[in-house]
Amino acid sequence: MFNKILIANRGEIALRVLRACKELGIRTVAVHSTADADAMHVRLADESVCIGPPKASESYLNIPQIVAACEITGAEAVHPGYGFLSENARFAEIVEAHGVKFIGPSAEHIRIMGDKIEAKRTAQRLGIPVVPGSDGAVETEADAVRMAEEIGYPVLIKASAGGGGRGMKVAKTPDDLLEAYNNARAESKAAFGDDAVYMEKLLITPxxxxxxxxxxxxxxxxxxxxxxxxxxxxxxxxxxxxxxxxxxxxxxxxxxxxxxxxxxxxxxxxxxxxxxxxxxxxxxxxxxxxxxxxxxxxxxxxxxxxxxxxxxxxxxxxxxxxxxxxxxxxxxxxxxxxxxxxxxxxxxxxxxxxxxxxxxxxxxxxxxxxxxxxxxxxxxxxxxxxxxxxxxxxxxxxxxxxxxxxxxxxxxxxxxxxxxxxxxxxxxxxxxxxxxxxxxxxxxxxxxx
CATH class of the missing domain: 3.30.470.20 (ATP-grasp fold, B domain)
Known part of the structure; x- marks a missing residue:
């Protein structure tokens, strides 16, 4: 079992992980931004390290600072909680490369499931039922028209790299399709730096x-x-x-x-x-x-x-x-x-x-x-x-x-x-x-x- 775990998160989930560690007799390291210096998980942790200013990109998403905190404190493992870096495959790889255990799945599995198209293919291969839709990215307007006709309206166009509803658009009829398709691609590009989208049958009252x-x-x-x-x-x-x-x-x-x-x-x-x-x-x-x-x-x-x-x-x-x-x-x-x-x-x-x-x-x-x-x-x-x-x-x-x-x-x-x-x-x-x-x-x- 680990002797010391660094909690790479904040708020209620950081406190939740801290409590589990204490019940297992594991020492804890809290990381925090300057805005969270008085947070409860910081107060209760065995050690704490300030990793940057309030902006998340300069603190809770700052991988070099978190790795440095692990090295400074001698933490053997990192628990990412949810949000922030919890589903960042590169973070998992970097942490492991520095001899610190990432408490979560392998970087490979994070990467597979983080790509919505690859995740759907993997689910099908593993026998999990999926929504009828495209086998991969819908790359052109012509492909979008053809695929929508095959699936049947209404259809849902979704960002491959998406989440939280971003890059997700509905086309109820053929007249709606191209606008929805292009808007989904543009929104996906802006939010995730990737304009790949795929298409699924829209369920009405699921x-x-x-x-x-x-x-x-x-x-x-x-x-x-x-x-x-x-x-x-x-x-x-x-x-x-x-x-x-x-x-x-x-x-x-x-x-x-x-x-x-x-x-x-x-x-x-x-x-x-x-x-x-x-x-x-x-x-x-x-x-x-x-x-x-x-x-x-x-x-x-x-x-x-x-x-x-x-x-x-x-x-x-x-x-x-x-x-x-x-x-x-x-x-x-x-x-x-x-x-x-x-x-x-x-x-x-x-x-x-x-x-x-x-x-x-x-x-x-x-x-x-x-x-x-x-x-x-x-x-x-x-x-x-x-x-x-x-x-x-x-x-x-x-x-x-x-x-x-x-x-x-x-x-x-x-x-x-x-x-x-x-x-x-x-x-x-x-x-x-x-x-x-x-x-x-x-x-x-x-x-x-």
Whole structure:
């Protein structure tokens, strides 16, 4: 096992990794920008290193500074968290070249799954169901016209190197196609420096279902069930559930077994999430994230397995602590992402937290790096915390969530807590009847008027 791990991230995920390390008896190194000198993970780490000014490109994305921090402190491994450099294959290669273990999959697997076209080809080869679409990049307007006719309208044009909805355009009819195609290429080029796009059949009312997998890097793998992440705004997840209200145990086991076998056949090491669109009883592969997900705590709640602990074990060569037969799904869990944003307009709201009181009680977990008197900087993602609630069933979970939202107080800034108070009162949410478009339609009704 490692003696010292450097955490190459910030905020709640840095604190989450730090806690797992401490429970394993592993010393921790926090890196931080000048804006994060007073962050909770910096205060609690055994050592800390300032790696640059507030701008992420000069600090949390500064690979030479992070490698230097490893060398200065003698860290044996790096945990990248999520975001920033967590899916940067070059970072993984550089870290390993300096004799430091990257806690995650191989650079090769990061690179394969980071290219959406290659990821889809790999998924098909491994037996994972995919959305009907192009086999590779759609390189010309003529190819786009031909492919759209073969697939059938409506179609979705997506950036090969994309994510978060950037470089993604819809063509509902032939008249829309060329404008959507060229706009997707231009947006992809601007966002990712790569204008390669591919095309898929557009599903009308799908749910977003993702399967948590773990590989030991030696041909063994498990799945830990699925999460439903369908409540989204502009392709960004807002509310997640485990297990999905849309699936039964037979469907869960079937898609989980497919994903675990694929990961085993790939020789994958560490945590991964295989994401699908789900419609009319069918799963269609979207992508694979080669890192820990923001919403991993709800999987931990229903399986009672510490996913960061498992990541560290696999990276250290110890192997997984559980087999597939050991995993039982107990109860229901929901996560609400609490952002420093106006709940109606989603405008960012950085600033000083003048009063902070998180909820507590049975089945309640709050993952957050903020505290009373902490000043939220304006330079980073607006996520300030995650409210995770677990119950014996979905009804109990929803009732507990309602109580927690009433207890949660964050003064001095605006947050998205009022949005979740509106959602918890909605009958569609109570019934689990929603798809990936539901939240945006709900927001169009101006619920805060």
């Amino acid at each position: 749910r977003h279902i993702e399967v948590q997998v773990f590989g030991d890097g030696k041909g063994g793998a498990i799945h830990l069930g699925e999460r439903d992440c369908s409540l989204q705004r502009r392709h960004q997840k807002v509310w997640e559930e485990a297990n999905s209200p849309a699936l039964n145990s037979e469907q869960r086991e079937k898609i989980g077994a497919i994903c675990a076998k694929a990961v085993a056949d790939l020789g994958y090491a560490g945590a991964g999430t295989i994401e699908f669109l789900y419609e009319n009883g069918e799963f269609y592969f979207i992508e694979m994230n080669t890192r820990l997900q923001v919403e991993h705590p709800i999987t931990e709640a229903i399986t009672r397995i510490d996913l960061v602990n498992e990541q560290i074990r696999v990276a250290a060569g110890v192997g997984l602590s559980v087999t597939q037969a050991d995993i039982e799904f107990k109860g229901h869990a929901i996560e609400c992402r609490i952002n420093a944003e106006n709940a109606a307009t989603f405008a960012p709201s950085p600033g000083l937290i003048t009063y902070y009181h998180p909820p507590g009680g049975l089945g309640v977990r709050v993952d957050s790096g903020v505290y009373q008197g902490y000043r939220i900087p304006p330079y980073y993602d607006s996520l300030i915390g995650k409210l995770i609630v677990h119950g014996r069933d979905r009804v109990e979970c929803l009732m507990r969530l309602r109580r927690c939202l009433d207890e949660f107080v964050v003064d001095g800034i605006e947050t998205t807590i009022p949005l979740f108070r509106k959602l918890i009162d909605n009958q569609d949410i109570a019934n689990g009847m929603y798809d990936i478009h539901w939240l945006e339609h709900f927001l169009e009704t101006k619920p805060f008027d």
